[in-house]
Amino acid sequence: MSARIVPLSYEGQAINFNADGWINATVAAARFDKVPNEWLRLGSTEEYIEKLASRMIESNTGKSRITLVTTHRGNTANSGTWLHQKLAVKFARWLSVDFEIWCDEQIDALVRGDQTKWQQARQQSAVGYRGLCDALAIAYEESGKTPQRHHFINEAKLINQVITGQFAGRNRDELSAHELVLVTLIEIRDVLLIGQGKDFAARKASLLRYVQSLTAKHLRSVAV
Structure with missing residues (x-):
């Protein structure tokens, strides 16, 4: 399973x-x-x-x-x-018969269509995280420091925090395609902030504003 x-x-x-x-x-x-x-x-x-x-x-x-x-x-x-x-x-x-019909529709969508969409989003998020790690490593090296494993872990937790409010890891294999796309967009923005020399606190504040703007755009598109 x-x-x-x-x-x-x-x-x-x-x-x-x-x-x-x-x-x-x-x-x-x-x-x-x-x-x-x-x-x-x-x-x-x-x-x-x-x-x-x-x-x-x-x-x-x-x-x-x-x-x-x-x-x-x-x-x-x-x-x-x-x-x-x-x-x-x-x-x-x-x-319930109504529930039966609904389940049939959901399973068909999951098995036939959404799986491909999810796989593409999952691959994009993997590439996004790789780019984020590379940007972080370069920033540390240019400042004369050696990047450590916990630096990359904390940056991933930062991405999760601005989305969920929790500074913790998440299993990306359990995220929906929409959630994976959101993660990728935030990773791309974080790479830009790292390139600008922003520190951890400044990146967090900027990413929170970015998430709010993305959420607002999504709500407007749903309402149309």
């Missing part, structure tokens, strides 16, 4: 999918005051999973086992019971 979580809004509530179309059944069921185990214990569900797994094994030569249901413990975005995309819509039907 892919690690990248994709939260999508259903009637104002986030329902977590991943890039492969798996759904967090625990989160989805809670929206309807139910739990996944109620559905998983049904005789018709058990039969469906058994036959589906058998068919998938037949079509995937060399595989002796297919995972369609997995559970992650803890208190993270991954926590809960996750269902394979081939179970997700059937499960959604048990919750």
Whole structure:
């Protein structure tokens, strides 16, 4: 199962999918005051999973086992019971027909279209971070100092802080394409600020203003 979580809004509530179309059944069921185990214990569900797994094994030569249901413990975005995309819509039907239709649309978009868009954004963010590290290294070397690993880590945390308010790392594989584009834009601006000789505090202040301007432009474009 892919690690990248994709939260999508259903009637104002986030329902977590991943890039492969798996759904967090625990989160989805809670929206309807139910739990996944109620559905998983049904005789018709058990039969469906058994036959589906058998068919998938037949079509995937060399595989002796297919995972369609997995559970992650803890208190993270991954926590809960996750269902394979081939179970997700059937499960959604048990919750609500409207929800079933919505899930079908979201999974189709994730699997068919958004994956390519995300991959492109992820590659761009990787290039952006590489450029940021290079700019930071040059700035330190020109000032007669040797850049240390924590300098690059802190700069990445700065990028995250101006976006989220938290001076902490983030797993970019779990960000959406939109979030990755935002990160890349801020990295590019940070490279320019480093080139101008701005210190850490000045870069932070400038990047915060930049994020505010980007947010305002985005809200205006949505309102049009």
